[in-house]
Amino acid sequence: MTEDRDPFLQSLFDDSRLEPVSEEFTSAVVSRTYSLRNKLITVAVGLIVILLVYTWFYGAPGQGLALAMAKFLSTSLIDLGNSWAALILAPINSIAGLLAITFKLLRSFSKKILGL
Amino acid sequence: MPKAQDYYPDCPEPLLVSLARGGDRKAFEELVRRRQSWIRHLMQRCCGDRALADDLAQQVFLQVWLKLRGLKEPGAFGGWLKRLAISIWLQYLRKHDALLDAEEYSDNTAQQESPAEAMDLDAALSTLSDTVRLCIVLCYHEGMSHKEIAESTGLALGTVKSHINRGSQRLRECLSAYAESSNKENSL
Incomplete structure (x- = not known):
């Protein structure tokens, strides 16, 4: 497409010379890729070390916290004993279920009423 | 016995792209060797500074190295590389707040030389604002x-058209003095 192109300017651009190929430039790019790769490897190794150290020191307390949370969230809202109704209603008869339903209602409310 | 890498200078580009995508550093090096001239020239036209252009071109190739695995079609390398170069230049402009182009022309316009003084293409381009220059370079270059x-x-089509029209007009004004002085020199 030659939309609105000035022939005089086009000839000037066409006449301009390309930059000569520079081996110095190529080696600079290659050495920068090497140093970037080394940085990425260092960051990855650092993250793995931090994760290992964290697991080593805080693994047990973290696991305890997760278990306590799971126990709390699965607490029944209404005590139905060991009946079949308790099994069927278990997904909604818990704090987790209540939180999920509340979240769902709030989301549909914001979508319908506020248009978010 | 010659190594496979000895044949890289004669390899078609899509093959080199596929090899570089698989982690072949020599293939990547050959791609840099082949495309550097074009990218450095494009960057120099955009920024008007040789050292900065080389630095930006290096950044373009670093991005190539990082993102090449994401290129699905090796034959589309040229267009992909050009888009990457434009994106690097736009990032540079944003970082240096240069896209605040409330005025049509950069400060260089105020320091414009007298019409009698000859002005070459690079100097004339430097009188344009960054976005106008980018549009002109992408259009003509x-x-x-x-x-x-x-x-x-990411500019609106109308803005691009307007930038190219005004930029071309501005370049013609700057370069007419250059053309006249060149003609005079030739006639002497």
Whole structure:
């Protein structure tokens, strides 16, 4: 497409010379890729070390916290004993279920009423 | 016995792209060797500074190295590389707040030399604002259509057209003195 192109300017651009190929430039790019790769490897190794150290020191307390949370969230809202109704209603008869339903209602409310 | 890498200078580009995508550093090096001239020239036209252009071109190739695995079609390397170069230049402009183009022309316009003084293409380009210059370079240097420029830069099509029209007019004004002085020198 030659939309609105000035022939005089086009000839000037066409006449301009390309930059000569520079081996110095190529080696600079290659050495920068090497140093970037080394940085990425260092960051990855650092993250793995931090994760290992964290697991080593805080693994047990973290696991305890997760278990306590799971126990709390699965607490029944209404005590139905060991009946079949308790099994069927278990997904909604818990704090987790209540939180999920509340979240769902709030989301549909914001979508319908506020248009978010 | 010659190594496979000895044949890289004669390899078709899509093959080199596929090899570089698989982690072949020599293939990547050959790609840099082949495409550096074009990218450095494009960057120099955009920024008007040789050292900065080389630095930006290096950044383009670093991005190539990082993102090459994401290129699905090795034959589309050229267009992909051009888009990457434009994106690097736009990032540079944003970082240096240069896209605040409330005025049509950069400060260089105020320091414009007298018409009698000759002005070459690079100097004339430097009188344009960064976005106008980018549109002009992509239009005349890269041969891109207005629509392609709008898509690559994120500017509105009308803005691109207006930048190219005004930029061309401005360049003609600057370069007419250059053309006249060249003609005089030739006639002497």
